[in-house]
Amino acid sequence: MTTDRDSSFVDRVSRQGEEALGKIAEELVGNPFVSGAVSRALEAREKAAQAQEAALGALNIPSAADVERVTRRLRSVSQRLESIEDTLDRLEDRLATPAPKVRTAKKPAAKKPAAKKP
Numbered sequence: 001m002t003t004d005r006d007s008s009f010v011d012r013v014s015r016q017g018e019e020a021l022g023k024i025a026e027e028l029v030g031n032p033f034v035s036g037a038v039s040r041a042l043e044a045r046e047k048a049a050q051a052q053e054a055a056l057g058a059l060n061i062p063s064a065a066d067v068e069r070v071t072r073r074l075r076s077v078s079q080r081l082e083s084i085e086d087t088l089d090r091l092e093d094r095l096a097t098p099a100p101k102v103r104t105a106k107k108p109a110a111k112k113p114a115a116k117k118p
Helices: 002-030 032-058 064-096
Strands: none
């Protein structure tokens, strides 16, 4: 019985906490000062990322986007190479297996013309 009462108490406190946090979040989102600050922070982050990419480019150092692009390309080439290797293995197996011989009727040997006597 105490566990049921404890469980319902915990559930009630948890629910009240969630409701309180929801109200606070709604008020913060609705506050123009907070939403403006968040907006400015996101803009600053974007500008910092652009400046970082420009600085890395000036130093001839690849950016994370460059590395990701090369990684995707390398994966693509690797998959193509695997496909080619598989095709070559199948071809090699086919060439290693002797083809069945097909019996054909032998043609009679052509007779040599008789030598003329002088």
